Amino acid sequence: MTQCELCNEETNGRRLCERHTVKLAASLDALPALHAELAVHLVPRRTGPAELVTAGAAGPRSPLNEDVLDLVHGRHMAAVMESWREDVQRVRWPQYTPPPPAGLASACRWLAMELDWVVVHYPAAADLAREVWGLEDAALSIVGAPRPRPQRLGTCVARGEDGVVCGAVIKRMPGQSRVTCRWCSYTYESERDWLMLLAGQPKTGDDTDEVA
Known part of the structure; x- marks a missing residue:
């Protein structure tokens, strides 16, 4: 049995499940547009509609958005994705010379075209996904649209063969x-599963407040 390296869902031989594969494809498509949108933020911070914040008024803080400088002007996003393209090509076609850097959009487009192979054969597929989503999160936090965060439902109430509750x-x-x-690979999907999870949570303490 093969499981998704990100969520442990059964995948029939793939390293990533269908949900995470679709999510990664969407993120690869979105990164170039986010990179372009970040360039708009490469302007001095303002205190009002027309007043520029001068270096003197800002004190030790740069009047430019330094996070954007790192991601865009410092080529961090492009360098990361070009590195992943190079490594995927190295693994798939070791006999060929790595491609020269061609920019963020080119790297994302190439990886998206090879995604079917990546999610089956590439050993670092999960690491690639995590880093792509990390870049996307960093960009979204600047342009004002942060990614939804996971909801904590509580602790797993499934029992193993020894009768011990999992507790993950x-x-x-x-x-x-x-x-x-x-931890235990129990899948919650039916109404009965969710009711069992809810009913099995502690009645007092921090967990009770976080059950969704």
């Missing part, structure tokens, strides 16, 4: 209807 933390993204426990 169970989380899900907003709207996600199927969650597999990363």
Whole structure:
């Protein structure tokens, strides 16, 4: 049995489940547009509609958005994605010379075209996904549209063969209807499963407040 390296869902031989594959494809498509939008933030911070914040007024803080400088002007986003393209090509076609850097959009487009191979054969597929989403989160936090955060539902109430309750933390993204426990692999998906999870949570303490 093969499981998604990000959520432990069964995948029939793939390193990433269908949900995370689709999510990664969408993020690869979104990164170039986010990179372009970040360039708008490469302007001095303002205190009002027309007043520029001068270096003197800002004190030790730069009047430019330094996070954007790192991501865009410092080529961090482009360098990261070009590095992933180079490594995927090295693994898939070791006999060929790595491609020269061609920019963020080119790297994302190439990786998206090879995604079907990546999610089956590439050993670092999960690491690639995490880093892509990290870049996307960093960009979204600047342009004002942060990614939804996982909801903590409580602790897993499934019992093993020895009768011991698992107790691992169970989380899900907003709207996600199927969650597999990363520790014991029990899958919560039916109404009965969710009611069992809710009923099995402690009645006092921090967990009670966080059950969704």
